[in-house]
Amino acid sequence: METTDRALSVRVNGEPVIGIVEPRTNLVDFLREKAGLTGTHTACHQGWCGSCTVLLDGDSVRSCLVLAVQADRCEVTTVEGVGGPDGTLSTLQEALIEHSGFQCGFCTPGFVVLGTEILAEARAGATFTRGELQRRLAANICRCTGYAGILAAVEAALKAVTAATHTTREVTP
Amino acid sequence: MTVTEQPSVTTRYVGTEVRSRNGARFVRGAGRYVDDIHLPREATLVVLRSPHAHARIVSIDTTAAKALDGVYAVATGAELFDEIGPQQYLWDLPGQKTGHGRPVTVHKVRHVGEPVAVVVARDQYVAEDARDLVEVVYEPLPPVSTVDDALAPGGPLLHEEWGDNIQVTAAWPVSIPGLAEPPDAGAALETAHTVVRETFTSARILANSMETRGVVCDYDPSGPSLTVYTSTQSPHQIREGVAAMLGLSEHRIRVVAPDVGGAFGMKAVLYPEEVLVPYFALKLRRPVRFAEQRDEAFVASTPSRDQRMDLEVGFDADGRIVGLRARYLIDLGSAPSTCGAGTGWATGALLGGPYTVPAVDIVATAVVTNKTPLGAYRGFGQPEANFPMERLLDIAAPRLGLDPVELRRRNLVPPDAFPYTTATGQLLDSGDYPGMLAAALERPAYRQMLRERDEARAAGRHVGIGVAFFNECTNFGPSGVFPLIGITTGGWDATSVNVEPDGTIRVVSSQTPMGQGIETAFAQLAADQFGVPMDDVVVRFGDTDSSHYTAYASGASRAAGIGGSSLMVASGKVLDKMRRIAAHLLEADPDDVEHVGGEFRVRGAGVPGVTHATIAAAAYQGGNLPEGVEPGLEALGAFDPQALAFSYGVVVALVECDEDTGQTRVRRMIFGHDCGNQLNPRIVNAQIVGGALQGQGAALNEELTYDEHGRPEAVNFKDYLMPLATEIPELDLFHTVTPTPFALNGAKGVGESGVIAAPAAIVNAVQDALPAGAAPLTTIPVLPERLLQAFDGRDRFHDDRQSVDPGPPRPQMKESPCPSSSSH
Structure with a gap:
């Protein structure tokens, strides 16, 4: 049978992942089934819920709306790549635990990645009002928490990051 | 009230805000859900679902599908009919009628999404390709789209052999031989000073757990035996169902619920795929998987609510x-799910809610229509009871010349009346309902609400405040009552407790976590029972090979009270054995040995005691044990409550309505709540906050609508609007604590409290925001088009639409809705 399979190489969380896929394969299926990274979850496969959010060359995308072949030779960060290489949790991950920003945990990886992007923007100098944060977080759906814990966690992480950024700036002018 | 059955223990963890044990796993993406499980040689199963609401199946041709490369099996309902038996019914109300009960239909389809055929193939992509190649010829039949269609004389029948479209009826009061005849509600209404009557509609909505359903089944040729990984709240019920339907012994089936990505009652019962996947694993002698896709979840996972109630209440x-x-x-x-008409039954049995209603005359009628079968969803019939009752009280108050709060206060069951038996025969265990209502109105947040409302109104904005009271039936049991209310299982729960050879503790619960935090709360409870650090306790669950059989599993807000009490029973047994072994090692009388600070010592002797590790070493070595004591340190505890426990509370909402867009914004909410003793206030708060937002969704956004052909109009999150982070209110949550006397730990349940009264409080607030004289809102959700209609008494949105798209009339609704909302 004729094959249209394509070979591709994606750098996922800093490590190369090489695979042969059908062109129709979603990035999320490639990450979960070829790269073996099951932290990225598919809750709708329709682009609405944001559970499958990953960073593609630094920008958040819904990996169910991206074809794996589109990520060829790109850098992908999944929830597994957010913490430190030694297993330490990021500020946001710690804050999500402290503020009960999850219950069943299924949407959590999407919020971790979305929040990581927000924090990266804050490190680069962006500021957010609560309303702006809520609008950003409205990209993803959580059915359990009522969002209160997630919002509190992102705000706490932002505060910590902003404080650290200011300190750094004072020390190294 | 005190808990007298258990020796007192020092509570170091119980009642404190211990952080979730799942945190580090979940934030790393290290949770393990069904779809994360892959097995060597696995095949993927997909279901071909009916595109018609009601049709006769003329023919099915699977030739092309079978011929596709990578396809292992294709089967129709007719081919499977003699292979897989009918499902059982958890709720089996007297006289209820049932459908074919098979996982795949034969002859006829009765709702869009009903399984018609099954394909098993190399992977999801190939399986879906093959599914597209199955050719089905249907002869469409007129659909029964509404309850009115269902009851129309001479209309189409879903199940011709029934003779009508009525599945079951239930009525209250229930006369019991030997007891006095219940009071006559008809006479009471006739002589009442004021009678208020309205018709209320609670829409069909869907739990929509973020993880869809999924099943992975491993096959072992010895036996043969099966291991079924499934996203469920009820592993033992799944095992029972699979065994019965496939004709296998239960001991050959192991059911494992790994991390469950939300369930909310929707995953409490057996689904067709939970039988089809094991069937094909056996047939193909290889692992098989099924991952429900979101669009099929909208037609294949059970929705809930969907009631229309004509309610009449008389007042003096x-x-x-x-x-x-x-x-x-x-x-x-289209046919009863294994939950049957259970939610509808609960609505009637709990309709009086927290109020003294001396006489009732209630008749519930469950009818079949060409839609996905109804099932359980958080609240289980109680939101459907609360919305009509709490709206009616607000409608009645001005006619009685009373403030809505005062009207409630006069009718709440007084604190000295507990235990209180309702006119429908329910025993309310404990509470101070009027105290809760008063406490809510004393909150600073309430004064803030009044101020904001008055300021906004002065500025010409439409802002209102609404109140709703509720109680919630929790700690669902007792087993002795279940047969009387149509439930086929028991109402108890079980926990095993093991002290391991090194002295640490392993708890194996029969409850199943799904985000509600059981594993953390039970670790707290066990650590306190044994007087050890929480790190010395591990909690396991969700596996029929290790978790003891439980009758009703995780649902009905019963984990903390019933599951927790069974943990205490098991711990008590183990501690008793440890005391006897300790006494033997200390050469003392067991009655003189006390358990303090994680060790056993002779009371007042002033000599060092023996540690758990020392006792465990003796128990597992076995050579130096007291007469008659068996080696090992493990005990099973079961607990069956004497009665239900009723949590309760009050919700006050402040909303703002936009006259131009029809949007409603919930600005503030006060939530007063009492669930008895709290094992972990952090978990309790999280349950309420999350539940209240689900209730807000039910009040304002969420509705599964169907077109005139019975086709669902929402099969994705674009058309089914769940609340987002932009929609959360400022929430003031407070608690009172009234323990139940019917659980060893005094805990009542909390899982469902959030959703019950939030809709009524919000709609009462919306009504308060509307101009005086606006017609009463009686339908949820209050979609923007419904609100606009209420604002100016005509259906602006619908009028506008008429010129573009006339759309079908919707006779089942009291108001004229439009099929989709644009509130996001």
Whole structure:
């Protein structure tokens, strides 16, 4: 049978992942089934819920709306790549635990990645009002928490990051 | 009230805000859900679902599908009919009628999404390709789209052999031989000072757990035996169902619920795929998987609510309720799920809620329509009872010349009346309802609400405040009552407790976590029972090979009270054995040995005691044990409550309505709540906050609508609007603590409290925001088009649409809705 399979190489969380896929394969299926990274979850496969959010060359995308072949030779960060290489949790991950920003945990990886992007923007100098944060977080759906814990966690992480950024700036002018 | 059955223990963890044990796993993406499980040689199963609401199946041709490369099996309902038996029914109300009960239909389809054929193939992509190649010829039949269609004389029948479209009826009061005849509600209503009557509709909505359903089944040729990984709240019920339907012994089936990505009652019962996947694993002698896709979840996972109630309440001149009459219809969908008409039954049994209603005349009628079968969803019939009752009280108050709060206060069951038996035969265990209502109105947040409302109104904005009271039936049991209310299982729960050879503790619960935090709360409870650090306790669950059989599993807000009490029973047994072994090692009388600070010592002797590790070493070595004591340190504890426990609370909402867009914004909410003793206030708060937002969704956004052909109009999150982070209110949450006497730990349940009264409080607030004289809102959700209609008394949105798209009339609704909202 004729094959249209394509070979591709994606750098996922800093490590190369090489695979042969059908062109129709979603990035999320490639990450979960070829790269073996099951932290990225598919809750709708329709682009609405944001559970499958990953960073593609630094920008958040819904990996169910991206074809794996589109990520060829790109850098992908999944929830597994957010913490430190030694297993330490990021500020946001710690804050999500402290503020009960999850219950069943299924949407959590999407919020971790979305929040990581927000924090990266804050490190680069962006500021957010609560309303702006809520609008950003409205990209993803959580059915359990009522969002209160997630919002509190992102705000706490932002505060910590902003404080650290200011300190750094004072020390190294 | 005190818990007298258990020796007192020092509570170091119980009642404190211990952080979730799942945190580090979940934030790393290290949770393990069904779809994360892959097995060597696995095949993927997909279901071909009916595109018609009602049709006869003329023919099915699977030739092309079978011929596709990578396809292992294709089967129709006719081919499977003799292979897989009918499902059982958890709720089996007297006289209920059932459908074919098979996982795949034969001859006829009765709702869009009903399984018609099954394909098993190399992977999801190939399986879906093959599914597209199955050719089905249907002869469409007129659909029954509404409860009115279902009851129309001479209309189409879903199940011709039934003779009508009525699945079951239930009525209250229930006469019991030997007891006095219940009071006559009809006479009470006739002589009432004021009678208020309205018809209320609670829409069909869907739990929509973020993880869809999924099943992975491993095959072992010895036996043969099966291991079924499934996203469920009820592993033992799944095992029972699979065994019965496939004709296998239960001991050959192991059911494992790994991390469950939300369930909310929707995953409490057996689904067709949970039988089909094991069937094909056996047939193909290889692992098989099924991952429900979101669009099919909208037609294949059970929705809930969907009731229309004609409610009539009579009051005396002082506003005290003298009688209640209700006639209501439950839109059951095409055939009973294993939950049957359970939610509808609960609505009637709990309709009086927290109020003294001396006489009732309630008739519930469950009818079948060409929609997905109805099932359980957080609240289980209680939101459907609360919305009509709490709206009616607000409608009645001005007619009685009373403030809505005062009307409630006069009718709440007084604190000295507990235990209180309702007119429908329910025993309310404990509480101070009027105290809760008063406490809510004393909150600074309430004064803030009044101030904001008055300021906004002065500025010409439409802002209102609404109140709703509720109680919640929790700690669902007892087993002795279940047969009387149509439930086929028991109402108890079990926990095993093991002290391991090194002295640490392993708890194996029969409850199943799904985000509610059981594993953390039970670790707290066990650590306190044994007087050890929480790190010395591990909690396991969700595996029929290790978790003891439980009758009703995780649902009905029963984990903390019933599961927790069984943990205490098991711990007590183990501690008793440890005391006897300790006494033997200390050469003392067991009655003189006390358990303090994680060790056993002779009371007042002033000599060092023996540690758990020392006792465990003796128990597992076995050579130096007291006479008659068996080696090992493990015990099973079971607990069956004497009665239900009723949590309760009050919700106050402040909303703002936009006259131009029809949008409603919930600005503030006060939530007063009492669930007895709290094992972990952090978990309790999280349950309420999350539940309240689900209730807000039910009040304002969420509705599964169907077109005139019975086709669902929402099969994705674009058309089914769940609340987002932009929609959360400022929430003031407070608690009182009234323990139940019917659980060893005094805990009542909390899982469902959030959703019950939030809709009524929000809609009462919306009504308050509308101009005086606006027609009463009686339908949820209050979609923007419904609100606009209420604002100016005509259907602006619908009028506008008429010129573009006439759309079908929707006779089942009291108001004229439009099929989709644009509130996001």
